[in-house]
Amino acid sequence: xxxxxxxxxxxxxxxxxxxxxxxxxxxxxxxxxxxxxxxxxxxxxxxxxxxxxxxxxxxxxxxxxxxxxxxxxxxxxxxxxxxxxxxxxxxxxxxxxxxxxxxxxxxxxxxxxxxxxxxxxxxxxxxxxxxxxxxxxxxxxxxxxxxxxxxxxxxxxxxxxxxxxxxxxxxxxxxxxxxxxxxxxxxxxxxxxxxxxxxxxxxxxxxxxxxxxxxxxxxxxxxxxxxxxxxxxxxxxxxxxxxxxxxxxxxxxxxxxxxxxxxxxxxxxxxxxxxxxxxxxxxxxxxxxxxxxxxxxxxxxxxxxxxxxxxxxxxxxxxxxxxxxxxxxxxxxxxxxxxxxxxxxxxx
Numbered sequence: 001x002x003x004x005x006x007x008x009x010x011x012x013x014x015x016x017x018x019x020x021x022x023x024x025x026x027x028x029x030x031x032x033x034x035x036x037x038x039x040x041x042x043x044x045x046x047x048x049x050x051x052x053x054x055x056x057x058x059x060x061x062x063x064x065x066x067x068x069x070x071x072x073x074x075x076x077x078x079x080x081x082x083x084x085x086x087x088x089x090x091x092x093x094x095x096x097x098x099x100x101x102x103x104x105x106x107x108x109x110x111x112x113x114x115x116x117x118x119x120x121x122x123x124x125x126x127x128x129x130x131x132x133x134x135x136x137x138x139x140x141x142x143x144x145x146x147x148x149x150x151x152x153x154x155x156x157x158x159x160x161x162x163x164x165x166x167x168x169x170x171x172x173x174x175x176x177x178x179x180x181x182x183x184x185x186x187x188x189x190x191x192x193x194x195x196x197x198x199x200x201x202x203x204x205x206x207x208x209x210x211x212x213x214x215x216x217x218x219x220x221x222x223x224x225x226x227x228x229x230x231x232x233x234x235x236x237x238x239x240x241x242x243x244x245x246x247x248x249x250x251x252x253x254x255x256x257x258x259x260x261x262x263x264x265x266x267x268x269x270x271x272x273x274x275x276x277x278x279x280x281x282x283x284x285x286x287x288x289x290x291x292x293x294x295x296x297x298x299x300x301x302x303x304x305x306x307x308x309x310x311x312x313x314x315x316x317x318x319x320x321x322x323x324x325x326x327x328x329x330x331x332x333x334x335x336x337x338x339x340x341x342x343x344x345x346x347x348x
Contacts, residue, residue: 004308005343007336008047009040009328010082010235011315013060014258019320029059032321034070036314039325041074043332048074049082049112049235049311054120057261064097071105080110082235082311083181083200087135088121091143092167099171107173112200113143114181134158140180144195147178179233182214189214193221198231200311207283208234208301215305233309234301238287239316239323240294240330247289250323251316252276258317287312291334298335299342 013033016024024032037048048070050063060066067079079101084094094111102109115136122129138156145152146167155161179200180192192199199218201211215232222230241247252273259271279286287294302310314327 005302005340006046006233006309007331007339008045008049008078008233008309008311009036009331010049010051010311010313011036011060012051012053012058012082012313013066014315014317014319015057015059016315016320016324017254017318019322023318024321026059029321030066032324033060033066034073036321036324036328037070037077037079038073039328040332041077043329045077045328045332045336047078047080047110047309047311049080049110051082052085052116052121053118054124055118057258064101067101067109068104071101071108074105076108078108078110078177079105080177081112082313083112083114083116085116085118085121086113086139086143087115087132088125088127089139091139091146095143095146095167095176096169098176099169102171102173102176103169110177110179112179112181113140114200114202115183117183131158140191140195143178144197147176147197149175179231181235184211184214186214186217189218190221193218193225193227193230196225196227196230198233200233200235201305201307203234203236203285204313205279205285208236208285209283209304212305215307231308232306233311234305234307235311235313236285236287236301237313237316238294239314239319240287240289240291240327240335241323242290242330244289244293248277248280251288251319254317254319256317261317291330291338294331295335295338295342298339299346302339303343303346 011033013029015029018024040048050060050066052063054061063081071079098109098111138158142154145154151164151166152162153164179198181200181202182188183202203211239247239251256271278284280288287297
C-alpha cells in the first residue's frame with residue numbers, strides 16, 4: 001500500500017507578503033510559484049497543481065501558461081490544475097491547452113475539473129449564475145467525450161452540436177489523465193464514477209475520515225457500472241515547520257487574514273485561534289505542524305480513507321514565499337518518507 005501512494009502539492013498562487021510584511025506583486029508571485037514547483041520536483045514529489053482564480057488576492061488566472069513554463073524547468077513531476085473551473089471555460093479549449101501541456105512536458109499533464117468555490121469567473125466571461133448546474137453538467141459531458149479520444153459527436157443546449165469532430169493536438173500517451181474535484185456531494189461522487197474518472201476529494205474542514213462514506217459510494221458505483229478501480233485523492237491545506245509551535249505561529253495570522261477576507265462574502269464568522277488549533281489537531285483537516293505531527297496525521301487519513309494520492313494545499317494566504325519553500329522541502333524530504341514508513345507498518 002505504501003508504495004502506491006503519490007504525494008503532491010496544490011497552490012492558488014495566493015498573493016503573499018515578504019519577510020518584512022510588504023505585499024509582493026502578482027508578477028513576483030507567479031515567479032515564486034514556478035520556483036516552488038521546481039523545488040517540489042527536486043525533492044521527489046509526484047504532482048504540482050495550480051488553481052484558477054480571477055481576484056486580486058490570487059495571482060493565477062491562466063494556470064496552463066504557468067504550468068508550461070514549469071514544465072520547461074522540471075523533469076519528473078506531473079503538472080496540472082487544481083481545479084479548472086469548467087463551467088466558465090470552453091471544454092474544447094481546455095482539452096487543447098492540456099494536451100499541449102502534455103506534449104511539451106513529455107506526458108506529465110493532468111487536469112482536475114470542478115465547479116470551483118468562487119464565482120467571479122461567471123460574470124467575467126459572460127455566464128449567468130442561474131445556469132450554474134447546466135453549464136457544469138453539459139461541459140463535463142463534452143469534456144469526458146474529448147478525453148476518451150477519437151472524433152467526437154456531441155449535442156447539448158449550451159453550444160452547437162459536434163459531428164465527428166477531431167480536436168488537436170491528440171494526446172501522445174493515449175488519454176489525458178483527468179480527475180473530478182468533489183467537495184462532498186454524493187451526486188458528484190456518483191457522476192465521477194459514471195464518467196470513469198478518478199475522484200479528488202477537497203477536504204478543508206472537519207475530520208477527513210468523515211469522507212469515508214463517499215469513498216465507499218465511489219467504489220460501489222464503479223462496481224455497479226462494472227468499471228475497474230480508479231484512483232481517489234485528497235486535497236487539504238497544511239504547512240510544515242521544524243516544530244508544531246513554529247508551524248502554527250507562522251501560519252495562523254496569514255491563514256486568519258485569508259479566512260476573514262473570503263468569509264466577508266460568505267457570511268463566515270472570524271476565525272479564532274481555538275478553532276484553528278482544533279483543525280490543526282489530530283482529527284482536523286489542517287495538516288499543520290512538525291514533520292512527525294503531519295506525517296502521523298497524513299498516515300491516519302490516507303489509511304483511513306484508502307486513498308492513493310494526497311495533495312497538500314500549501315499556499316495559505318499571505319504566508320511568505322520563503323516559508324512556503326521551507327515547508328515544501330520538509331514535506332518532500334522528511335514527511336513523505338516518514339508517511340511511507342507508517343503506512344508500511346499499518347499494512348502489516
